[in-house]
C-alpha cells in the first residue's frame with residue numbers, strides 16, 4: 798500500500814511544473830496569435846485575383862514585392878491552391894508559405910490574402926480544376 802502513495806507524492810512537484818509549463822505555453826501561443834493578427838490587418842495594399850467556378854479570372858497577374866494578393870472567391874467555387882502546375886503541387890517550390898506544400902483550400906464566398914515578399918515568377922495551380930493555372934509575377 799505504500800508504493801502508490803510514495804509514487805503520487807513524488808509526482809506532485811512534476812505535475813506542478815507541468816501545469817506551470819502549460820500555462821506558459823498558452824500565454825506564448827495567445828501572444829503570438831494576437832501579434833500575427835494585427836500584422837495581417839495592416840497589409841491592405843495589393844491586387845485582387847477573382848476566382849471563378851473552375852478557373853482564375855486571368856492566367857497572369859503582376860504584384861509588387863511585399864504586396865498582398867487577394868484571392869476573391871466570392872462568386873467562385875471550392876479550390877485547392879498550391880505552388881505548382883497542371884494540378885500538381887511542387888512540394889519543394891519556394892513561395893508564400895500559404896501556397897507551400899499542399900497549399901490552401903478556399904471555398905465559395907471566401908476572400909484570402911497572401912503576401913508575396915520576394916520578387917520572382919510563381920506558378921500557382923489548383924489540384925481540382927485542370928485549366929486552373931496562374932502565373933504570379935512579383936516585381
Ligand SMILES: [Cu+2]
Nearest residue numbers: 876923925926
Ligand atoms: Cu479550382
